[in-house]
Amino acid sequence: MPPAYARPMSARTTLLQPLRVSVALATIALILSLGFLALTAWHSAYRLSPLENHIRQIQGLQQTDIAIGKLLTRHLGSHQPPTAMELAHIRADLDDLLQQNGQLSPKTPENLRMASDYLSLPIDNPSSNLIGALSLIRKVLTQENALQQQAIKTARQSADQEFTIALIALIATPILAIAVMIWFRRRAFRAVSRLSELLDNVASLRFVEIRPVSEDDPLAPIYDHYNEMTASLRTVAQQSRDHTDQLENQVRAASETLLRQQAELENGAKMAAIGEFSARLAHELRNPVSGISMALRNMEIETEDPDHRERLGLIAGEMDRVTRLLNSLLQNKSFTLETPVQVSSDQLVGDVVKLFGYRLPTHISIKVHSENHTIVLPRDTVRQVLLNLLKNSCEALGNQPGTITVSFDVAKNTARLTVADTGPGYSEALLTRGIRPFQTGKADGVGLGLSIVQHLVHGAGGTLHFDRNTNGGAKTVIEFPCEEPDHAHHHHH
Structure with a gap:
């Protein structure tokens, strides 16, 4: 069985997901943007470094060109040959250029070495040697300049491409991030509205089962829990209805019994009222009846006719019975008073x-x-x-x-x-x-x-x-x- 906190945690994850995703997307977009900028800056620097070397190389070549030109002009004007020191100086400059390795053309080192050879002692014909070195240097300069223009053009194109990509990334990244956030938010709000629907169901006592929207629905554990709860509530509601019906039946039965008892009491009360009426009547009749009885007894003693005497005896006996009846009626108790x-x-x-x-x-x-x-x-x-x-x-x-x-x-x-x-x-x-x-x-x-x-x-x-x-x-x-x-x-x- 999973721990008790598994279910609430998954719900919390669902509800906090949009915020986490938004923060994650914003962070990723920022890292990507900064990374791309850093890469572009490094790439630009990487491209500039060989160009700087090359510019230094061309400057060196130009200075060498000028130095050889000066020697050639002097030699042609005054027939003064270049000194060993001057030639050694130019050859040293050419060695430096070779060691800098800043050339763009693969033929440049060979040409520079040939130019250096032209200036090596001994020199039989200074003018032809200087002209040969100078023409090689100028050939190298022409090649290097053409290649430099090509390299600058390529660098510019790359920079333009990088700028375009950066611009597209700058526009696309936020749009993409917003789109993903909207998608997540809609998904999360769908979960919230489903939760709201569940609460409405419970509030209005509609205990219906809920199925997950999809297989990866993050609220699936909550639905399971909710379905268990509604099943219990349905049972309780049914029990409550049954109990209410049972109580109503019991109340009805009890009230019918009470009303029947009431009718019986009423009947008893009627009989008591009749009894009281009878008692009053008996009280009123007893005196005259006893008087009549006395008179009959006297008449019975006084009369001499046996036939009349017998008749009077019978009547007197009946009157005695009436008296006894009246006495017994009077002895019946009236209502007993109720204690408040x-x-x-x-x-x-x-x-x-x-x-x-x-x-x-x-x-x-x-x-x-x-x-x-x-x-x-x-x-x-x-x-x-x-x-x-x-x-x-x-x-x-x-x-x-x-x-x-x-x-x-x-x-x-x-x-x-x-x-x-x-x-x-x-x-x-x-x-x-x-x-x-x-x-x-x-x-x-x-x-x-x-x-x-x-x-x-x-x-x-x-x-x-x-x-x-x-x-x-x-x-x-x-x-x-x-x-x-x-x-x-x-x-x-």
Whole structure:
């Protein structure tokens, strides 16, 4: 397995490549330019050196030519032959020229030696010897001058060529360097834009695989790493979706269970309300029934007709049974009061609305206006009251689109819960006379819903007020006594 730094290094190399290449190209161009200039300068110097030697040679030849000419002129004018010293001097000059080796023509050394021989002692005929040496020297001069002109012409042509090459190099090198830099930069920016594309994919949760652009794509290791990451992310995203679905199903199941339990509780509450009503009824009936029983017993003792006595005995027995029944009804306990607990009002209302939202038809919406307060009150009672009122509003709206508004606020140790809807509203009878058990406006209703609400509210020491909304719908205002947690005794469940 490669070391951990291999991948980041290759990415860094890719991103820094244009800069490195630019610097390298600039350096190479500079070295080449300077090298070429140095070579040209050296070449020019190399060409000038033999030319300088040659010029010295020609100067020497010219001086020798002049010296022999002078001797010849003197000899021809005054018949005075050249002295041995003068001839030795000229021959020494010719030896020097031979040793300098600055000639351009290969025939020059031979000609110079022949000229030197003409001037060697003894000389029989000075004039012919001087003329022979002079003609050789001039022949050499003519050849050397012609060759020098040729050499200068060649040198000039070379210099012109070098100048042209230098000029072309001067223009071409930067252009080439810029072209290569642009190519590298485009390649590098392609890599950067690909990286940007990868980041965009991740940001927009598009977990697609990326393939390298070419076989030598420098970002190939990054793509491998990215593909591994996207594969993991795809798995995680799928797991998250599955988990969310699972949670939604669990929440739905839990809410259905809660609503079913709520219905059962409601049913229990209805039965309790019936029980309480029965108890009140039993209380009212017991006194007259016991009076009738006493009268029947007296009549049974007083009457003499056995047939009447038997009948009165049977009736009195039935009345005793009624009394026992009434007594047993009265012994049934009423609702037990709930212990208040500390709650967050937002959470209390929010939980109930959310729970109810699962069975809410799409054409009905619920709006909540609540400032959060932490208070102590009978939580379950409030929940049941709110659920009952929401259910009533929902049933009142029926198939009509509408809105249910729930408000909860707390002031001076009183929690006020208001539920209003855009339905047909409460009947005139209910608004004027208040709640009567077993009175209902619904076709399939028993008429105990609001009666239970009233019972729960009164049991918790609260008040209940029915009203019309501004738009004609039903409005129910309930006030519960509550406490701030600072002043309350904290109850633990």
